[in-house]
Amino acid sequence: xxxxxxxxPWDGLVLDEDFIRDAGSSEPSARARxxxxxxxxxxxxxxxxxxxxxxxxxxxxxxxxxxxxxR
Numbered sequence: 156x157x158x159x160x161x162x163x164p165w166d167g168l169v170l171d172e173d174f175i176r177d178a179g180s181s182e183p184s185a186r187a188r189x190x191x192x193x194x195x196x197x198x199x200x201x202x203x204x205x206x207x208x209x210x211x212x213x214x215x216x217x218x219x220x221x222x223x224x225x226r
Contacts, residue, residue, distance in 0.1 A: 183191070
């Protein structure tokens with residue numbers, strides 16, 4: 156019984172590890188909140204899925220450096 160003489164529905168609640176792991180989280184990340192606020196003010200420009208330009212760092216990336224290394 157609670158302080159006022161009534162049964163408290165929270166008395167039997169057990170917050171074990173399974174309960175905590177099964178609990179969902181629906182709060183967006185700070186980055187997602189920042190981008191959504193920015194996009195509300197001004198919509199982003201459409202970006203092509205693939206473009207003619209290689210991605211940044213492609214030519215001098217780590218993958219090509221491995222072949223240039225002297226032995």
